[in-house]
Amino acid sequence: MSEELFIPVGSGKKEIYETLLPQIAALIEGETDFIANLANITAVLKESFGWWWVGFYIVKEDVLVLGPFQGPIACTRIRLGKGVCGTAWKEEKSQFVPDVNLFPGHIACSSSSVSEIVVPVFDNQDKVIAVLDVDSERYDVLDETDVTYLEKIAKIVTKSLV
Numbered sequence: 001m002s003e004e005l006f007i008p009v010g011s012g013k014k015e016i017y018e019t020l021l022p023q024i025a026a027l028i029e030g031e032t033d034f035i036a037n038l039a040n041i042t043a044v045l046k047e048s049f050g051w052w053w054v055g056f057y058i059v060k061e062d063v064l065v066l067g068p069f070q071g072p073i074a075c076t077r078i079r080l081g082k083g084v085c086g087t088a089w090k091e092e093k094s095q096f097v098p099d100v101n102l103f104p105g106h107i108a109c110s111s112s113s114v115s116e117i118v119v120p121v122f123d124n125q126d127k128v129i130a131v132l133d134v135d136s137e138r139y140d141v142l143d144e145t146d147v148t149y150l151e152k153i154a155k156i157v158t159k160s161l162v
Contacts, residue, residue, distance in 0.1 A: 007048050016048055017149035024153060028160045037160055038130070039068035041153065045134070046070035051142075052113055053135040056121070057085050059128060064089060067130065075109040088118035088131050096147050099139060112137045119150045121157050130157075 008019050024044055028037040038056045045054045055069020057078060064078040064085055075083075081090040084103060088095045095118045097103045103116075113135035121130040132154055136142050 005044060005047060013049075013143075013145050014149075017145070017152075020044060020048055021149070021152060021156070025156050025159075028156070031160070034161070035068060037157065041132075041157070042068050042070045045153075051134050052137040053109075054133070056130050056132055058130045059089065064131060069133075071135070072112075073109075084116050084118045085131050085133055088120050089128050092120055092122075092128055094119045094147050094151055096142070096144065098142070115139055115142045117142050117146055117150060119147070119154050121154045124158065124161055 005023060006019060008015055011019070024041060027040050027044065031037055038058075042054050042056065045051065051071070053069065053071030053074065055071065055074065056067040057064035058067040059065075062080060064080075066074055066076045078085045080086050084095050084097050084100070095116075097116045100114055100116050115136040115138065117134045119132045120128045121132060123129045132150055134142065134146065134150065
């Protein structure tokens with residue numbers, strides 16, 4: 001397990017992600033505690049990109065429950081199909097919302113968040129077990145590159161499941 005993080009200074013977003021992917025895999029390799037792994041991944045992403053909020057919601061029965069995160073306080077529980085997180089869970093696909101004010105049924109955990117990406121995390125039987133949620137307080141921060149690489153990070157989480 002690696003406990004040091006290298007973030008290439010002056011690199012573009014894609015290069016940063018390419019550098020982070022093997023580091024994230026190494027960081028959680030051999031660790032069987034799901035929560036510990038999610039906590040470290042949120043720290044890597046927050047430190048690397050400085051987003052407003054980054055974290056996981058974990059499926060517990062019929063609701064998403066707040067898991068490890070970094071940023072301001074957040075909604076604790078989200079129902080299936082509600083908001084961006086609940087929609088990603090229900091539809092089992094990533095949601096990129098450049099302007100949350102235009103998303104029907106958006107749940108405003110913080111009025112400072114204006115842009116959001118939510119990526120489902122699947123178990124080894126292709127069942128959604130969590131969602132990775134990233135929020136920005138600026139409209140020009142999140143894009144399709146983030147969606148692509150956050151999906152790769154979600155797959156790293158799936159591979160780590162025992």
